[in-house]
Amino acid sequence: xxxxxxxxxxxxxxxxxxxxxxxxxxxxxxxxxxxxxxxxxxxxxxxxxxxxxxxxxxxxxxxxxxxxxxxxxxxxxxxxxxxxxxxxxxxxxxxxxxxxxxxxxxxxxxxxxxxxxxxxxxxxxxxxxxxxxxxxxxxxxxxxxxxxxxxxxxxxxxxxxxxxxxxxxxxxxxxxxxxxxxxxxxxxxxxxxxxxxxxxxxxxxxxxxxxxxxxxxxxxxxxxxxxxxxxxxxxxxxxxxxxxxxxxxxxxxxxxxxxxxxxxxxxxxxxxxxxxxxxxxxxxxxxxxxxxxxxxxxxxxxxxxxxxxxxxxxxxxxxxxxxxxxxxxxxxxxxxxxxxxxxxxxxxxxxxxxxxxxxxxxxxxxxxxxxxxxxxxxxxxx
Amino acid sequence: xxxxxxxxxxxxxxxxxxxxxxxxxxxxxxxxxxxxxxxxxxxxxxxxxxxxxxxxxxxxxxxxxxxxxxxxxxxxxxxxxxxxxxxxxxxxxxxxxxxxxxxxxxxxxxxxxxxxxxxxxxxxxxxxxxxxxxxxxxxxxxxxxxxxxxxxxxxxxxxxxxxxxxxxxxxxxxxxxxxxxxxxxxxxxxxxxxxxxxxxxxxxxxxxxxxxxxxxxxxxxxxxxxxxxxxxxxxxxxxxxxxxxxxxxxxxxxxxxxxxxxxxxxxxxxxxxxxxxxxxxxxxxxxxxxxxxxxxxxxxxxxxxxxxxxxxxxxxxxxxxxxxxxxxxxxxxxxxxxxxxxxxxxxxxxxxxxxxxxxxxxxxxxxxxxxxxxxxxxxxxx
Numbered sequence: 219x220x221x222x223x224x225x226x227x228x229x230x231x232x233x234x235x236x237x238x239x240x241x242x243x244x245x246x247x248x249x250x251x252x253x254x255x256x257x258x259x260x261x262x263x264x265x266x267x268x269x270x271x272x273x274x275x276x277x278x279x280x281x282x283x284x285x286x287x288x289x290x291x292x293x294x295x296x297x298x299x300x301x302x303x304x305x306x307x308x309x310x311x312x313x314x315x316x317x318x319x320x321x322x323x324x325x326x327x328x329x330x331x332x333x334x335x336x337x338x339x340x341x342x343x344x345x346x347x348x349x350x351x352x353x354x355x356x357x358x359x360x361x362x363x364x365x366x367x368x369x370x371x372x373x374x375x376x377x378x379x380x381x382x383x384x385x386x387x388x389x390x391x392x393x394x395x396x397x398x399x400x401x402x403x404x405x406x407x408x409x410x411x412x413x414x415x416x417x418x419x420x421x422x423x424x425x426x427x428x429x430x431x432x433x434x435x436x437x438x439x440x441x442x443x444x445x446x447x448x449x450x451x452x453x454x455x456x457x458x459x460x461x462x463x464x465x466x467x468x469x470x471x472x473x474x475x476x477x478x479x480x481x482x483x484x485x486x487x488x489x490x491x492x493x494x495x496x497x498x499x500x501x502x503x504x505x506x507x508x509x510x511x512x513x514x515x516x517x518x519x520x521x522x523x524x525x526x527x528x529x530x531x532x533x534x535x536x537x538x539x540x541x542x543x544x545x546x547x548x549x550x551x552x553x554x555x556x557x558x559x560x561x562x563x564x565x566x567x568x569x570x571x572x573x574x575x576x577x578x579x580x581x582x583x584x585x586x587x588x589x590x591x592x593x594x595x596x597x598x599x600x
Numbered sequence: 601x602x603x604x605x606x607x608x609x610x611x612x613x614x615x616x617x618x619x620x621x622x623x624x625x626x627x628x629x630x631x632x633x634x635x636x637x638x639x640x641x642x643x644x645x646x647x648x649x650x651x652x653x654x655x656x657x658x659x660x661x662x663x664x665x666x667x668x669x670x671x672x673x674x675x676x677x678x679x680x681x682x683x684x685x686x687x688x689x690x691x692x693x694x695x696x697x698x699x700x701x702x703x704x705x706x707x708x709x710x711x712x713x714x715x716x717x718x719x720x721x722x723x724x725x726x727x728x729x730x731x732x733x734x735x736x737x738x739x740x741x742x743x744x745x746x747x748x749x750x751x752x753x754x755x756x757x758x759x760x761x762x763x764x765x766x767x768x769x770x771x772x773x774x775x776x777x778x779x780x781x782x783x784x785x786x787x788x789x790x791x792x793x794x795x796x797x798x799x800x801x802x803x804x805x806x807x808x809x810x811x812x813x814x815x816x817x818x819x820x821x822x823x824x825x826x827x828x829x830x831x832x833x834x835x836x837x838x839x840x841x842x843x844x845x846x847x848x849x850x851x852x853x854x855x856x857x858x859x860x861x862x863x864x865x866x867x868x869x870x871x872x873x874x875x876x877x878x879x880x881x882x883x884x885x886x887x888x889x890x891x892x893x894x895x896x897x898x899x900x901x902x903x904x905x906x907x908x909x910x911x912x913x914x915x916x917x918x919x920x921x922x923x924x925x926x927x928x929x930x931x932x933x934x935x936x937x938x939x940x941x942x943x944x945x946x947x948x949x950x951x952x953x954x955x956x957x958x959x960x961x962x963x964x965x966x967x968x969x970x971x972x973x974x975x976x977x978x979x980x981x982x
Contacts, residue, residue, distance in 0.1 A: 252770075253742075253743065253770065254741065254742035254743060254744070254770075255739075255741060255742065255768055255770060255949065255950075256741060256742055256949070256950050256953055257950050257953075257954055260950065260953045260954055261742045261744070261953075262745075264744070265742055265743075265744040265745065268744065269742065269743055269744045293743075293744065293774060293775065293776075294743060294770070294774065295774070296772040296773035296774050296775075296778070296809075297773060297810075298772070298773070298809055298810040298813075299810070300772075300808055300809055300810060300832070300835045300836060301770070301772045301773075301774075301808075301809075303835055303858070304769065304770060304772075304808075304832065304835055304857050304858070305770070307858060307861075308769070308770070308832070308835065308857035308858050309769075309857055309860075310860075311857070311858050311859065311860030311861050312856060312859065312860030312863075312890050312896045312897075313860065313896060313897065314897055330810060357637075359636065359637060359638060360635075360636035360637065360638055360643045360647055360651065361635065361636060361647075361651055361675075361676060362636070362643070362646070362647040362650065362651045362675065363644070363647065367644075386637055387686065387690070387691075388634075388635065388636075388637060388676070388683070388686060388687075388690070390678040390680070390682075390683045391678035391679060391680070391683075392675060392676065392677070392678050392683075393675065393678075394675075396678070426682055426683075426686075427678075427680055427682055427683075427839075428679075428680040428681070428682065428712060428839050428842070428843070429811075429814075429837060429839040429840045429842070429843040430843045430847070431680075432811075450682075450686065450690070452834075453682045453685055453686055453690065453837065453838075454682055454837040454839065455811060455835065455836040455837025455840065456835075457809075457810050457811040457836065458811045458837065460810070460811070461810070461811040461812045465812070474694060475686050475690035475691055475693070476685070476686070476689060476690050476693050477693065477694065478691075478692070478693030478694030478695065479689075479693050479861035479862055479864070479867075479868060480861055481694075482861070482864040482867065485861075485864065486861060508694050514694045514695060515694075515695070515696055567637065567638070568637075568638050568639050568642065571638055571639075571642045571643075572639055572642055
């Protein structure tokens with residue numbers, strides 16, 4: 219269960235005790251470390267009673283780790299996601315052998331974690347993609363090109379049949395093509411391709427940048443007529459997504475730069491929880507993660523788990539699109555379709571650019587996906 | 601050398617190759633992954649020439665890892681720290697066995713990494729602490745107290761001789777004591793204690809919070825007459841510190857919540873670089889880290905390394921105060937003074953609150969530090 223029925227924040231950790239560490243003590247310390255941050259018994263009685271976490275269960279696992287469940291009174295939270303993230307993993311990040319493997323969220327006490335403003339349905343509306351059709355997201359790259367060159371690539375990707383084109387996350391304000399110079403021409407190129415083909419591709423520029431400048435980036439994007447943005451939540455702070463979801467009227471695609479640090483073997487936050495729940499709660503309409511079979515180490519099982527968390531019911535928070543990137547091409551896409559189902563947005567970068575004909579590369583993938591969908595529909599009708 | 605003389609960003613990594621990974625390939629991939637993010641040869645020639653990193657050296661180490669030096673043209677950066685952080689560790693965070701162990705910074709091309717606005721000298725000016733005297737920073741806690749109760753604790757800590765009182769990082773906008781309610785009364789209590797004792801203690805409230813609200817928090821702090829703030833850069837985004845340093849007129853203390861994820865055994869960024877260089881460049885006037893001998897796992901050697909990086913020359917960027925927290929009390933403080941020297945701000949939380957008399961606890965530590973300093977001065981004069 220992902221929602222806390224008694225409105226306590228309930229976190230399950232797998233804890234490795236090394237050397238002279240004692241499991242009861244290590245787990246009990248977590249409950250204090252993440253809240254009052256004092257040795258036991260140092261806080262006034264009414265605080266001691268309510269604010270430290272409560273250890274509800276502690277059992278040894280076959281691998282020698284301890285499964286500990288701690289619940290926290292929502293009084294430790296405020297109205298924002300930053301303090302929530304802090305309670306989930308702030309100070310214990312600096313210890314070792316503590317992995318967050320399950321969370322029950324006290325959703326009614328999490329006004330700062332509103333979930334997607336668009337979600338799966340909203341993104342389908344933008345792309346005019348009916349239920350049952352998986353989406354294609356193309357990465358616009360590389361850095362170093364001029365706005366005109368990038369716009370030409372946008373045109374080709376949109377004309378080929380991409381549903382969403384997102385800036386490469388490393389495409390920022392480098393001299394050849396600052397956001398202010400590229401956003402208008404790229405959006406115009408996508409609109410032109412749409413007019414030519416009848417598609418409804420959307421361009422999502424990258425608004426990852428300096429704290430004081432993000433609002434002006436969002437204005438540029440809105441003025442250019444784009445319908446969404448890309449952002450790297452761990453580079454700019456996770457709450458930027460909440461702010462975007464609540465105020466911008468734009469769809470939000472979360473990029474995983476810097477998030478890999480959470481996924482050490484026995485320390486951190488499970489990818490299923492980080493991508494599948496935290497980023498969704500923070501307002502991502504689509505969550506990019508590194509797909510199995512690409513150049514990053516997630517297993518298919520992990521990816522399926524992320525997808526499930528993004529799409530499953532979670533109180534009144536909307537589902538968000540899983541956006542696996544890496545290892546996806548015409549030859550392999552039906553494998554991923556079988557595994558992940560139609561509510562998937564496939565992110566493709568390199569494999570398009572390895573081909574001489576960018577438009578043709580997208581079109582071939584789109585054709586393969588559409589054929590798969592019609593075959594499935596035909597099969598289910600017969 | 602911490603400054604790049606040829607104005608390229610030069611990063612040394614220790615790389616572990618596992619399974620069928622080939623060191624030349626894995627290291628070459630980093631150079632592309634962190635820049636154009638395309639397979640080799642897919643970018644137009646002028647881009648391919650300039651934008652991917654250049655592998656300058658690759659040697660096997662005694663532990664079987666490979667020491668790789670890659671340099672990056674500053675063209676991959678823009679004017680902000682977010683993209684710099686992205687190049688240093690963004691996408692490779694999601695791989696395994698890659699540790700950043702040394703960086704040469706192209707300071708002239710890093711306008712978005714201005715370093716501290718106050719630095720060691722500025723903090724000493726605020727606290728009126730002459731050179732040679734180590735400082736005491738006391739943590740104000742716990743969450744759950746009312747503003748009046750917190751203010752009473754501020755008074756005791758200030759009267760006892762703390763130089764800086766910082767909000768606990770978990771003290772945010774919880775119902776009993778939102779920032780707007782506590783900042784004025786706490787600042788007033790500190791000012792009153794200063795008037796009584798002749799000390800110059802400063803109160804640094806915690807402005808970690810929601811993206812859209814941070815500017816209003818800073819205004820509250822300025823209006824209350826405080827001279828600094830506490831912030832958690834990895835919770836709110838590292839560039840918030842740059843913004844604070846450049847625009848607020850307030851000193852900035854960086855709290856390490858969530859930073860521990862960077863310090864996996866063979867993957868991440870060395871603490872010496874993360875705390876000692878990145879946070880300093882981002883504008884922290886003081887950098888809190890988890891001291892050796894406390895409840896976190898850094899060695900003394902690591903702590904000394906962090907201190908050295910914070911204090912050593914780094915172009916025109918000011919030095920920042922090392923602020924070790926944990927394992928510091930009256931009995932142990934001279935040990936740390938011997939190890940760390942006088943340009944240290946000792947952060948004390950729990951060990952003050954374990955004593956019945958808060959003011960007396962601070963006073964005893966202050967007395968021990970002052971005695972140590974006078975004995976050293978006397979010894980060096982004789």
